[in-house]
Amino acid sequence: MTILDRFSQKGRVALVTGGGRGLGFEIARALAEAGAHVVVTGRTAATLDEAVEKIAAAGGSASAAAFDIADRAAQRAALAAIEERHGRLDVLVNNVGARDRRPLSQMDDEAIDELVRTDFSAAASLSRDAAAIMMRQASGRLIAVTSIGGHVAMPNDGVYPAAKQALTGLMRSMAVEYGPYGITSNAIAPGWFATETNAAMAANAELMPFVRQRIPVQRWARADEIAGAALFLASDAASFVNGHVLVVDGGMTVRM
Ligand SMILES: NC(=O)c1ccc[n+]([C@@H]2O[C@H](COP(=O)([O-])OP(=O)(O)OC[C@H]3O[C@@H](n4cnc5c(N)ncnc54)[C@H](O)[C@@H]3O)[C@@H](O)[C@H]2O)c1
Numbered sequence: 552m553t554i555l556d557r558f559s560q561k562g563r564v565a566l567v568t569g570g571g572r573g574l575g576f577e578i579a580r581a582l583a584e585a586g587a588h589v590v591v592t593g594r595t596a597a598t599l600d601e602a603v604e605k606i607a608a609a610g611g612s613a614s615a616a617a618f619d620i621a622d623r624a625a626q627r628a629a630l631a632a633i634e635e636r637h638g639r640l641d642v643l644v645n646n647v648g649a650r651d652r653r654p655l656s657q658m659d660d661e662a663i664d665e666l667v668r669t670d671f672s673a674a675a676s677l678s679r680d681a682a683a684i685m686m687r688q689a690s691g692r693l694i695a696v697t698s699i700g701g702h703v704a705m706p707n708d709g710v711y712p713a714a715k716q717a718l719t720g721l722m723r724s725m726a727v728e729y730g731p732y733g734i735t736s737n738a739i740a741p742g743w744f745a746t747e748t749n750a751a752m753a754a755n756a757e758l759m760p761f762v763r764q765r766i767p768v769q770r771w772a773r774a775d776e777i778a779g780a781a782l783f784l785a786s787d788a789a790s791f792v793n794g795h796v797l798v799v800d801g802g803m804t805v806r807m
Pocket residue numbers: 568569570571572573574575592593594618619620621646647648649669696697698699700740741742743744745746747748749
């Protein structure tokens with residue numbers, strides 16, 4: 552077996568939440584290109600169908616499951632369908648993350664709860680139920696897409712960084728709890744990526760002096776620059792990497 556073989560996802564089944572667009576789509580595309588069957592989830596069936604078509608057109612294998620990530624019954628149904636159809640689940644990427652760019656002082660109780668439910672609690676229940684399948688196989692990969700938000704905080708960004716840090720803490724607990732069962736848990740913490748959701752900010756020329764000053768590589772990341780980190784953590788090449796946060800931010804958080 553060569554080192555490149557250790558990156559292969561052949562014969563594996565992966566579930567990528569929020570895989571219809573943005574970073575989730577790039578992660579799904581990479582896992583499929585490496586040989587996995589990838590199930591992408593999200594709320595909009597048409598977006599997911601388009602993602603599945605793109606992956607299939609490139610020779611990959613994918614299917615879609617449309618549901619709100621916070622809907623626990625729908626989560627369980629999606630996992631049951633994967634078990635029934637494929638008999639296994641090798642990789643879970645908790646990529647869904649809602650954004651609420653408001654200071655805490657402007658967020659009411661419902662807004663706080665909703666953000667935590669979507670960005671943290673949904674990943675906790677889905678990971679628990681996915682890990683139950685992975686424990687029966689004695690192998691699996693749990694990957695959380697967190698953020699540099701929380702390592703550092705932006706003004707007017709009240710709760711999102713806290714939800715992402717909660718997800719980081721969960722990843723570490725899972726690394727300890729599930730490590731004995733052959734399941735690794737890791738996080739990817741992206742910096743500033745020019746995905747659809749950031750399109751207006753990425754196109755804003757007034758922000759570029761800040762970007763050049765704060766990000767050592769002096770630019771926004773392309774969405775596909777997340778893919779290598781995800782494939783690595785999902786692969787046998789990362790078999791002894793457990794409980795790690797892989798920061799992908801062009802050096803933004805290490806700059807004084
Ligand atoms: N783009 C960045 O710069 C950046 C930086 C750090 C972290 N992140 C994180 O990376 C992840 C992907 O970000 P992105 O830029 O691709 O954003 P995005 O908004 O395009 O992706 C989020 C995905 O999750 C889905 N989603 C959101 N709420 C959902 C819900 N309640 N139920 C089901 N699906 C839901 C969206 O439809 C979308 O497919 C997020 O967790 C985000 O917090 C992004």
